[in-house]
Amino acid sequence: MSSVHDLIAKLCPSGVCFKRLGDVARIKNGKDHKSLADGEYPVYGSGGIMRYANSYAYDKPSVLIPRKGSLDNLFFVDTPFWNVDTIFYTEIDESQIRPKFFYYFLQTVGLGEMNQAGGVPSQTQSALNEIKIPVPPIQIQAEIVRILDAMTAHTAELTAELTARKKQYNYYRDKLLSFEDGEVEWKTLGDIGDVKMCKRILKNETQSEGDVPFYKIGTFGKKADAFISNEVYQAYKSKYSFPNKGDILISASGTIGRTVVYDGHPAYFQDSNIIWISNNEKIVSNKYLWHFYKIAKWFVSSGGTIDRLYNDNIRKTLIPVPYPSDPAKSLVEQARVVSILDKLDKLTSSITEGLPREIELRQKQYAYYRDLLLSFPKPPTI
The missing domain is CATH 3.90.220.20 (DNA methylase specificity domains)
Structure with a gap:
């Protein structure tokens, strides 16, 4: 520069x-x-x-x-x-x-x-x-444009690469989750576990600040705007259904089928709108479930105020389970599928590594140099 x-x-x-x-x-x-x-x-x-x-x-x-x-x-x-x-x-x-x-x-x-x-x-x-x-003189303008064009083009190349990789992920996900006859049994989600949800939290039990974040459907996967006390959290967690670390939480209203992997940190989730399957990981692993949920054909009930995914419809949703008669072999195959899809998903979705992170860094670099190149000292009269 x-x-x-x-x-x-x-x-x-x-x-x-x-x-x-x-x-x-x-x-x-x-x-x-x-x-x-x-x-x-x-x-x-x-x-x-x-x-x-x-x-x-x-x-x-x-x-x-x-x-x-x-x-x-x-x-x-x-x-x-x-x-x-x-x-x-x-x-x-x-x-x-x-x-x-x-x-x-x-x-x-x-x-x-x-x-x-x-x-x-x-x-x-x-x-x-x-x-x-x-x-400035046209010669200076041309040089600044040349530099910023090159930086913009590089970011555009990365964005095109990300689009291509997402298509690749979708292709392999669909292919890997499609099995030959005899290698798979299509079970219902109800066959591998029951639908669970947290105990209902009343409005007077929430506050704008507090110990434990309470996620409603509008803040699911985002930043919580409501909280409950640690006393309520501990009491409800011990008495009622609560997800285990690694369980896949699912949005059952609004944007149906959004997922969040529960990380085990103190948090509470809105009943009926956010649910999970208490799956037996000796049959289907959580990671396999997470990738499957992206292509699940949910039976969504509509006609009310908002679309909703009811528990009975969740239980009826079909999932392919490879080698169902051999649990050990099934879990090995699930792990193989997960390993491939995890690598592709990390490349296309990770905000700490992979292409999205690289694009974010390039965009920040572009904005920094754009502002630097276009910051001309102004005459005193301006």
């Missing part, structure tokens, strides 16, 4: 010039797209591409800036496009500023903090036009 700073010092000995956004680009409104027929040109809204149409509004490189919604959700587009009225496009004066440099700089501005409304976040042209944009 020192070469860029050396170039800035050489070409801009008096400092980089700053201009109003309105002096280097014209902000333009979008138009309704409903009368357009289907075609090849993307139609952008504040959330991204909505559809493809047979006409375009602009055909030069542009930065699209949301007028409503997620105001930081910028798009750089260098092919013909149409945009609706929830997102602005920009006509950029390329004699002054490179479109990609313009795009990268706007990422550092914090457009979401410029919300011009109290309800749905919104943005105005007049506010955007007053943003101060550094306009």
Whole structure:
């Protein structure tokens, strides 16, 4: 990066010039797209591409800036496009500023903090036009763009690799959990254990802070926002059903079938909405169950306020058990399947190692160097 700073010092000995956004680009409104027929040109809204149409509004490189919604959700587009009225496009004066440099700089501005409304976040042209944009010589802009493009491309490659690995995991999971006739018996979950849940916790037994986190369906797998006392926890844990370390907890309402492996730490779980199978690990291991739950065909009851997975339907769910007449051989085969799928899952899902972690690190590195490269000293008058 020192070469860029050396170039800035050489070409801009008096400092980089700053201009109003309105002096280097014209902000333009979008138009309704409903009368357009289907075609090849993307139609952008504040959330991204909505559809493809047979006409375009602009055909030069542009930065699209949301007028409503997620105001930081910028798009750089260098092919013909149409945009609706929830997102602005920009006509950029390329004699002054490179479109990609313009795009990268706007990422550092914090457009979401410029919300011009109290309800749905919104943005105005007049506010955007007053943003101060550094306009170094084109040579410097080109070098900064080259560096940030390379970093962005590397992250995109990792993301594509992650997508491919997820497909690979799904393929092998489905293949490994499909057995030849004679090698497997399809048992019900009720055959390998009963459905269990924690004792009901009353609202007056919970508090906003406390000793033991209490997970409801809305916080399952996330951060708890309710707690119970250690006395209630110990009493209920000793008297009523409670998961063992390693048991697979399942969401039985809302998003059906989400799983959390109970880690043994003090915690309590909402009855009926969060359940587990008290499986006999001499028949089916917890780890095998965890991978199976990802493809389980749940019998979900609908028609009420929310979809629900009832206990009887859970018990009827079928699971393939390899070599059921030979428990020792069955567990060896389950362990083989688990070993392969664990490695693939770690590569695609781990937030401490694997591709997701690498992508997170690259994104942080990109943001750091982007901000560093685009932090130009402002003249005293700005």
